[in-house]
Amino acid sequence: MEAAILRLYITGPVILVLLAALQEPVLTEAGAKEIDSFGADRRLVAAYCWKPSPRDFEEMARAGVDVALVALSGGAPEAAAAPKVALFCDAEPAYDAIRGFFAKISPGSWAAIEGRPVVWLGPSVRAWSFAERFRADFRGRAPYLVAEWTADKIPAERRYAWGAAREGPRDFDVVSVGPGFKGVRDRAKGAFYERSWCAALRSRPAMVAIETWNRFEDDSQICECDAYGRAYVEATARFAQKYRKGETIAGPRGLASRFKRVGFNLKYSTDALGLAPVKNEDGPFELVEVTGLRLLVTKGKGDGWRRLYLDVDDAFAFWERRSFVVEVEYLDAGEGLFSLEYDSADAAIAPPGRWHKSAGERAFRGTNSLQVAEFELPDAFFGNRQKGGADFRLSVRGRGLSVRRVIVRPK
The missing domain is CATH 3.20.20.80 (Glycosidases)
Structure with missing residues (x-):
């Protein structure tokens, strides 16, 4: 029992x-x-x-x-x-x-x-x-x-x-x-x-x-x-x-090692000179002509956000803290805001936040013309830590973004 x-x-x-x-x-x-x-x-x-x-x-x-x-x-x-x-x-x-x-x-x-x-x-x-x-x-x-x-x-x-x-x-x-x-x-x-x-x-x-x-x-x-x-x-x-x-090795070497700036300009060519758009599931885009202008245009993916990811050639900058300015030439049509988020070296921000640090927002003013926006990146890291190995991205919500030229230059 x-x-x-x-x-x-x-x-x-x-x-x-x-x-x-x-x-x-x-x-x-x-x-x-x-x-x-x-x-x-x-x-x-x-x-x-x-x-x-x-x-x-x-x-x-x-x-x-x-x-x-x-x-x-x-x-x-x-x-x-x-x-x-x-x-x-x-x-x-x-x-x-x-x-x-x-x-x-x-x-x-x-x-x-x-x-x-x-x-x-x-x-x-x-x-x-x-x-x-x-x-x-x-x-x-x-x-x-x-x-x-x-x-x-x-x-x-x-x-x-x-x-x-x-x-x-x-x-x-x-x-x-x-x-x-x-x-x-x-x-x-x-x-x-x-x-x-x-x-x-x-x-x-x-x-x-x-x-x-x-x-x-x-x-x-x-x-x-x-x-x-x-x-x-x-x-x-x-x-x-x-x-x-505790030693290091030399960083990547290539043609971009000799460049003073990197970028692309669709006015002249679709070739990337040390800066390339990165197509991935979070940042689809297409090359189109709008009112006679050749532009990279972001595409929707169902969540309201449209993003353009960009990769800086590793021979130009890679995995080290540096200061840059990014120039973006875009079609200023309609209303709203777009922003730039970059891979930063800011140790005060825990990952993944520091891989997408904000460099600020810029407003569309509806001029229906090409405009240039500048963003300062005081602590860029460019370690390929964004989607698809990108170093920074342009983001817009509820509308598209059309870009003709992006330049990255040291500050």
């Missing part, structure tokens, strides 16, 4: 607590002595990987990778002495899967910061509800959580931005870099990867995360392969060494 009553009332969360109490902890007293922690101030290079082989671990170590971010979906790897292994939750995890991952790897191979195992939460993970269970299994230690910046409800130690292989780096305490992404971002014979590392080195972040070591289906891999040989492995080793020394 007593056993029956016990079975009746021990249900749900109570069962989980009892089961946890009956299980051996993942981290034993002996295992705790094996943990070889990184200090919180140690500059670390990490790389996302799926089902890494022993050869992958050898190559990552040669490339200067300190931490292998091993995807939970691929299972626990056969770890080596280096790099250390952190758990990358590439989907919403179940706690038993997290527990099982660490249980299969010697604590001496865990990536830990100040004694706390690193758990890296992927962009789809929006909550962390395993605090007590984790502490129970890891001798009172909380995980060292790293979360995507949009998951702001998670109390993470560090944050990163996912998508660097497609969009480029973002300036969080973890800066992500990548070589390119199939169908979205061309590798440009390694130039995109080098430019991304240039940005990371200038940022001096707590950690650099590489997207990815071996994600072949996205063509975002940097491991040795038939298509690229060892070029990216060797480049990573060079960049990682500079990162640890």
Whole structure:
């Protein structure tokens, strides 16, 4: 009778607590002595990987990778002495899967910061509800959580931005870099990867995360392969060494490096001279002729806003604080306002706000003629952190904007 009553009332969360109490902890007293922690101030290079082989671990170590971010979906790897292994939750995890991952790897191979195992939460993970269970299994230690910046409800130690292989780096305490992404971002014979590392080195972040070591289906891999040989492995080793020394590399070079200003003028040509419009889902536009004028005209997308995104050639300005003036020649028809928002270096504004800092508004006066508006950008960063890798945008609501000329010049 007593056993029956016990079975009746021990249900749900109570069962989980009892089961946890009956299980051996993942981290034993002996295992705790094996943990070889990184200090919180140690500059670390990490790389996302799926089902890494022993050869992958050898190559990552040669490339200067300190931490292998091993995807939970691929299972626990056969770890080596280096790099250390952190758990990358590439989907919403179940706690038993997290527990099982660490249980299969010697604590001496865990990536830990100040004694706390690193758990890296992927962009789809929006909550962390395993605090007590984790502490129970890891001798009172909380995980060292790293979360995507949009998951702001998670109390993470560090944050990163996912998508660097497609969009480029973002300036969080973890800066992500990548070589390119199939169908979205061309590798440009390694130039995109080098430019991304240039940005990371200038940022001096707590950690650099590489997207990815071996994600072949996205063509975002940097491991040795038939298509690229060892070029990216060797480049990573060079960049990682500079990162640890606090050094930088030269910025992008090109024709625009010699320009005193950049821009385009549709009066003479549709060619961009160091400044190009960027077509993306938030900023569709078309080239049309209106009353004999050739103009870029913003198109609607259903939310009332129309935007024109523009990208400054990286050889002209890239990932450094500078002051510019932007001249916009536009068709002044009708009423309303348009504004300019730019990628700024204003540390007082948290991201993503500083990627879209306002340079002010200008009013349409209905003259039905071409007019010129000037915007001052005292702290431009131009780090390609707007949609599609753009550096600034012109925005208007409830109507269109027709532009013939845009010039960017140093102030």
